[in-house]
Amino acid sequence: MENKKITREGLAKEGLEAIRKIEQEIQFENIIKDNKIEFQIEDKVYRVRKINSLEEQELEKNRRIRYTSLVLDNTYLFKKEWVGKYLEKGIDIIKKEKKIRANQYEIETLLLKLAKTADPKNIDVLTKSIDKLKNEQFEISIELTNLLQYCVETQLSNFVISYTAYLVLEEKNNENWNRVFKSFEEFDKSENNTLIGKALYYVNFLIYGENYESKNTEKTS
Numbered sequence: 001m002e003n004k005k006i007t008r009e010g011l012a013k014e015g016l017e018a019i020r021k022i023e024q025e026i027q028f029e030n031i032i033k034d035n036k037i038e039f040q041i042e043d044k045v046y047r048v049r050k051i052n053s054l055e056e057q058e059l060e061k062n063r064r065i066r067y068t069s070l071v072l073d074n075t076y077l078f079k080k081e082w083v084g085k086y087l088e089k090g091i092d093i094i095k096k097e098k099k100i101r102a103n104q105y106e107i108e109t110l111l112l113k114l115a116k117t118a119d120p121k122n123i124d125v126l127t128k129s130i131d132k133l134k135n136e137q138f139e140i141s142i143e144l145t146n147l148l149q150y151c152v153e154t155q156l157s158n159f160v161i162s163y164t165a166y167l168v169l170e171e172k173n174n175e176n177w178n179r180v181f182k183s184f185e186e187f188d189k190s191e192n193n194t195l196i197g198k199a200l201y202y203v204n205f206l207i208y209g210e211n212y213e214s215k216n217t218e219k220t221s
Contacts, residue, residue, distance in 0.1 A: 037202045041194055045172040046180070048165065048202045055167045059160065062184075066159045070152045079151045086147060093147065096140050103137040162188065164207070165199040 035050040051059065070076050077085075083093045107130055114126045148154045166187040170177040180195075181187040190196055 032206070035206065037206065039198055039202065041198070046195065046199070047170050047172070047177065048168045048199055048206060049170070050206060051164055051168055059163055059167065062163055063156065063160055067152075067156055070155055076150055076152050076155060079148060079153045082148060082151045091147065093144065096144055100137050100140050100144075103133045103140075107133050107137075161200060161203055161207070165196070165203045168203065169195075169199045 036047050037049075038045060038047040040046070086093055110126050110130050110133075114123065114130070117123060117126070145154075163184055166181055166184045167179075169180045169187075171180050181190065187196075
């Protein structure tokens, strides 16, 4: 299961421009309506929505099962343990996370400046600066994803997002909305990377809102 998820994260790197396009859709088209996001792939219409109370209970039960299995598996460590081990090898996880947050702050500052200028030269300079910061932020995020892929917190977070996407991903048939996958196993084994990728991205956004990009860069206690 883990190798398949890593592959999907690798696909995200190749699809940076596609991710930016989705960000633009979220920013400019206000696609969140009634806690739902609809999107189209070829001739099919899909949506993800906020989880309901019954689904929340199912998610919580499976989250506990997954957490227990991770804790009992000695090949997985908690993030704090990985941070210490990497630091011994000269890799500072906390410093990298702080860099992502610093970049995000600078991006937001530049966006405010961009909104206040009409000078084409300034717009070009600011846009290039923002793009450079986003690229750097993205590269560090990919590095952190690879470094922390076997920590308990990352695995549990990935599982929760994936299981939530399985529960709330629906396809429109006439005027009815039906769950796309009959089981989480079917969802997890799906080779429809376009559909799965968008579903995971939109579910992240529904859960974390505008802070979804930095959800994994919180300070380690």
